[in-house]
Amino acid sequence: MAQDETKKKIFDVSLFKRLLDYIKPYRTVFIIALVCVIGLAVFGALRPYVLQEAVDTQIAKKKYDGFLFYIGIMLGLLVIEVICQLLFIYYASWLGQSVVKDIRVKLFRHMLKFRMAYFDKSSVGVLITRAVTDMERIADIFGQGLFMIFSDILKMAVVAGFMLFMNWKLSLIVFITMPIIVFATKVFQKYMKRAFEDVRTEVSNLNSFVQERVTGMKILQLFTRETTEYKKFKAINERHKKGWLKTVWYNSIFFPIAEFVSSLTLAMVILVGGYDVVSENPGTTLGHLVAFTMFIPMLFRPLYQIANKFNTLQMGMVAADRVFKVLDTDSNIDDVGTIEANHFKGEIEFDNVRFSYVKDEEVLKGISLHVDAGETVAIVGATGAGKSTIINLLNRFYEINSGHIKIDGIDITEMTLSSLRNQIAVVLQDVFLFADTILNNITLNNEYITEEDVITAAKAIGIHEFITTLPGGYHYNVKERGVMLSSGQRQLISFLRAYVTNPSILILDEATSSVDSYSEQLIQDATDTITKGRTSIVIAHRLATIQQADKIIVMDAGQIVEMGTHSSLLKKKGGYYKNLYEVQFLKAEVV
Structure with missing residues (x-):
């Protein structure tokens, strides 16, 4: 029952906190990656604002004396954003691999102390999956999941702030459609988590099956079981394929819907904003219209891409849960003896x-x-x-x-x-x-x-x-x-x-x-x-x-x-x- 409740959770906070404990030895790198994430959000959102200023103060008024100044600012912001992106990718990946190294070492050390009874009941292929494949999924939490989600959320917050500051009317049009994406994202996350759990299970089954059959290949050939085992492999591989196709199916539904809502919102903004500009209504300028065409993808794309990155995070969390279950397994021999046996007489x-x-x-x-x-x-x-x-x-x-x-x-x-x-x-x-x-x-x-x-x-x-x-x-x-x-x-x-x-x-x-x-x-x-x-x-x-x-x-x-x-x-x-x-x-x- 408890296991079923765990599976229903979209995000296991206690498990995530436990994973974050492994970051503590690398606080400096974590802070650098975090600063880069903040830089990506702030400097990325500043570019449309600078463009709006350039359009309203230069192009709309047919002035060009300060145009190069704005272009220079935009290029500077772009360079800073590129540097932040480069540093973020490197340090986030470095942090992920360092954490995984520590967990893998701890896991292997723990497995070395298990009673033989544990190995009698455990599949070698599953244990290999835990120590190798699942570890790479955990690394993705930091390289592609955690920081990217934080970066996207921060970018959305900064972009929303700029939009409200510049034009509340156009912002209201954008914000009205956002609940649709949020709802679709929530449903998408729920089904994708289930799909990824199925995928991880089938990966373990596949690894276990292949490992055992390769090890026992002589027996299979001696007893001419190649055809039978081939059919079994096809069945397992088919289940593995179906598991992945579920994730493809959910993606194929969600992302077109998200793109459609984003494009529809952009069309409404251009329609209302364009009418205000043509009608010379106060509060909306040509610069606002240009800036909002940049802001809307910057606001919507992270919103529905968060779902994809959340999938990466969830895959890592599922893998972490499996790894921690092995780490939490109390199957060690109680080594509480204090006598050092340097030599036996042999009685x-x-x-x-x-x-x-x-x-x-x-x-x-x-x-x-x-x-x-x-x-x-x-x-x-x-x-x-x-x-x-x-x-x-x-x-x-x-x-x-x-x-x-x-x-x-x-x-x-x-x-x-x-x-x-x-x-x-x-x-x-x-x-x-x-x-x-x-x-x-x-x-x-x-x-x-x-x-x-x-x-x-x-x-x-x-x-x-x-x-x-x-x-x-x-x-x-x-x-x-x-x-x-x-x-x-x-x-x-x-x-x-x-x-x-x-x-x-x-x-x-x-x-x-x-x-x-x-x-x-x-x-x-x-x-x-x-x-x-x-x-x-x-x-x-x-x-x-x-x-x-x-x-x-x-x-x-x-x-x-x-x-x-x-x-x-x-x-x-x-x-x-x-x-x-x-x-x-x-x-x-x-x-």
């Missing part, structure tokens, strides 16, 4: 931990486990058993419902978030690499990790030779998501990324589930090296890779059903692990 304890991604649908149902410092613990179980959830909770990507998670006897909520994660390295099954060099993907631009450190670490885990075979070696650009490397090579890079940080705790999540036998052997050798002397948690489907673990935890449906060494678990008659092991090796023998 981990889960004490009756309960957790759910979706309310009332528990994924972990009272998990309790203990890992001694330096131990290698394997976690096995069917898909959806809750294995990866344990990793997410240990890194505080999500907050638990109840229970405690402790490292070295200290609750992880008492530690600063950055120091906690700095001591835990994770190698995921789905390795993400940025469109950058291998070196930067390993160090993640950490200034404390040198290229020599990376090379030494690569030699230690046996993958230096593989990297040096690539063109450019450590400076080889792997392109977006690491597409220039095989899945096994990406996995090796992720092992090196984890190892070079010298973590206290290492987590391997399905690290060998989708690689070839050669890469698997390299990964196994790397695993033996990087797990030595540190607490390690290994999640694996291939039970052959975890037989040497100090402890194996077997999970099913969010609970620990068995725990022990490989040999002890195999001795349990009808045990979950034993059945799982026998099924895997029976399949291997069949193959």
Whole structure:
């Protein structure tokens, strides 16, 4: 209901005030732009007045001795107006881009601290729209909206003042028709705001759709879904087109009406004023008539162009509202810990931990486990058993419902978030690499990790030779998501990324589930090296890779059903692990 009320507002004052707060660091530039706006209004309105004086004192009386003087004044006013226009355009645009820079930086910093749950429920395309496209609309508020509207209103006020001062009778004719434009403008603004909200929604949908399909292009082509997705894209694009056509339709109605009323008013002024001049009625001169032919467009054009500029302002306001909603989203992990975790011994304890991604649908149902410092613990179980959830909770990507998670006897909520994660390295099954060099993907631009450190670490885990075979070696650009490397090579890079940080705790999540036998052997050798002397948690489907673990935890449906060494678990008659092991090796023998 509240959202509907917001949509009905022509202009959200509270939102606008919030936006103006970002101008405070740039007060000087704001004042310069404001002075230029005032200059445009005053000097622009002075030109018709000077022309009226020139006509009445020189041309009407057939005198030319002071004519050049008036021409010089008009040229001077024109030059000043041009300078004001130049300075206004530059400083207004500079102010807009500066404000947008600040908001974009704040938005990105805020997004970096979101819980994973926020990204689980949010579209990547929509977030990109907020951080890029919507920001440009906010910049337009200052470059084309706010100042231009203020300039037009001020110009209209000054022009109206000059008109009343010069000839109240002709002014009255002009002012009688103005309510028609005002009413039409108000109706136009109302419908255009709705149309622009629809446009922004469809832009977000379009960005989201394209981003997802480009990312998943291989899947679309493998399953020959090109035609289906093409039809979906056409439908979304059609809705986007219809949204924009609404704005075109409203413009095509409003502006011809406004021009017609303006031309009709000018005709009435010429008719009444011309009659007074010909009849030599007092109060109206030829100069008034000439000046009013300039004043009327100066009064009417800003009036109906305000509607167009108000549309720009509204588009920016709609975009600002969307951006501020992201900024107002309270989805951050509570980083209130005070303990700086410089190094862990590696003792981990889960004490009756309960957790759910979706309310009332528990994924972990009272998990309790203990890992001694330096131990290698394997976690096995069917898909959806809750294995990866344990990793997410240990890194505080999500907050638990109840229970405690402790490292070295200290609750992880008492530690600063950055120091906690700095001591835990994770190698995921789905390795993400940025469109950058291998070196930067390993160090993640950490200034404390040198290229020599990376090379030494690569030699230690046996993958230096593989990297040096690539063109450019450590400076080889792997392109977006690491597409220039095989899945096994990406996995090796992720092992090196984890190892070079010298973590206290290492987590391997399905690290060998989708690689070839050669890469698997390299990964196994790397695993033996990087797990030595540190607490390690290994999640694996291939039970052959975890037989040497100090402890194996077997999970099913969010609970620990068995725990022990490989040999002890195999001795349990009808045990979950034993059945799982026998099924895997029976399949291997069949193959």
